[in-house]
Amino acid sequence: MVQETAVLDAAEHLFYDRGIQAVGMDEIRTTSGVSLKRLYQLFPSKEALVVRYLERRDKRWRDSLMAYVLREGGEVGAVFDWLYQWFSEPGYRGCAFINSFGELGATSPAVTAVVRHHKDELWGHLRELVDDDAKADRLLLLVEGAIVVAAIRQDPDVVRQAKAAAEALVSG
Amino acid sequence: MVQETAVLDAAEHLFYDRGIQAVGMDEIRTTSGVSLKRLYQLFPSKEALVVRYLERRDKRWRDSLMAYVLREGGEVGAVFDWLYQWFSEPGYRGCAFINSFGELGATSPAVTAVVRHHKDELWGHLRELVDDDAKADRLLLLVEGAIVVAAIRQDPDVVRQAKAAAEALVSG
DNA sequence: TAGCGCTGAGAACGGTCGTTCTCTAGTCTA
DNA sequence: TAGACTAGAGAACGACCGTTCTCAGCGCTA
Structure with a gap:
């Protein structure tokens, strides 16, 4: 739950600032601090x-x-x-x-x-x-x-x- | 000149319909019929x-x-x-x-x-x-x-x- | 303590991107 | 005819995409 929030916070910040296609999943990983594996458990796709x-x-x-x-x-x-x-x-x-x-x-x-x-x-x-x-x-x-x-x-x-x-x- | 128009027509159609990042230069090449080399002579970058x-x-x-x-x-x-x-x-x-x-x-x-x-x-x-x-x-x-x-x-x-x-x- | 399952980090995968390069074929000049 | 130049098709390049996989390390249970 706290991880889901961290991912959504990072995603919202990055997506809004720079556009969606300009932001990769790797950057959301780095910004949120949630591993790629867990990220795909929380959200099945971009x-x-x-x-x-x-x-x-x-x-x-x-x-x-x-x-x-x-x-x-x-x-x-x-x-x-x-x-x-x-x-x-x-x-x-x-x-x-x-x-x-x-x-x-x-x-x-x-x-x-x-x-x-x-x-x-x-x-x-x-x-x-x-x-x-x-x-x-x-x-x-x-x-x-x-x-x-x-x-x-x-x-x-x-x-x-x-x-x-x-x-x-x-x-x- | 006629080639430039062909490229711009193809680009406008594709970019407007689907968004800019969703369209690759290859597709503009195919649609316009202008080779990639010539395309980059006409426009130095996307x-x-x-x-x-x-x-x-x-x-x-x-x-x-x-x-x-x-x-x-x-x-x-x-x-x-x-x-x-x-x-x-x-x-x-x-x-x-x-x-x-x-x-x-x-x-x-x-x-x-x-x-x-x-x-x-x-x-x-x-x-x-x-x-x-x-x-x-x-x-x-x-x-x-x-x-x-x-x-x-x-x-x-x-x-x-x-x-x-x-x-x-x-x-x- | 031995073995099991879960986790995380990040390497790897196949695909596609923008851009450049190779190579072939044709055209013009002398 | 010989040779220099142009243009075209598309292969190749390195980077990066979304997504999956590997594997080492951790906390559990018995």
């Missing part, structure tokens, strides 16, 4: 490890976002305040799910499924903050747009426009 | 080929978008009509630049630079359609969001909400 990495990140990411939003009173604007903090973290490199989808979506149905699930769940959370499906769609567009633009510009400030646009559409 | 592929796609993509928008009268909504057509093409797999950035951005400054340039230029085009920078930012967020969500959902219909939101923010 793809399985990737899927578990994404699943764990999905849960943690959504839990963190929604806990923050509730703590702040459940207003839509809080979503973007949370995003701003995330974008400002050193090493921010966009959304792990979008990145994984771009890299492996064409060849790995398992990865595609996790990514799709993550975005569906995110939509569901946003849906709870507004009063119809269309607004949830528009909110999702602003969130995804902000994630992508902040990553490519290496600048979290777009989130201000995203937040302002979101508040306008909610009140409208 | 990274150089990737950069050329992105540069060519950047120009073609933006030219196509802006020509369409102008033809339709230069209204913001036309951007999203063009996007809808693009999303509906078979084999649509999101934005080549976002995907390349996620896959190689961490390891290739050259790729990062082309991606950033592409998005900057896109922002510039959008800026011409509205009357201030903030609206161009918000438009870009909706465009990027639509590109990502349509790809992951495999459904072009989000573009309707993107278009409606864009028209609301422009008139507001």
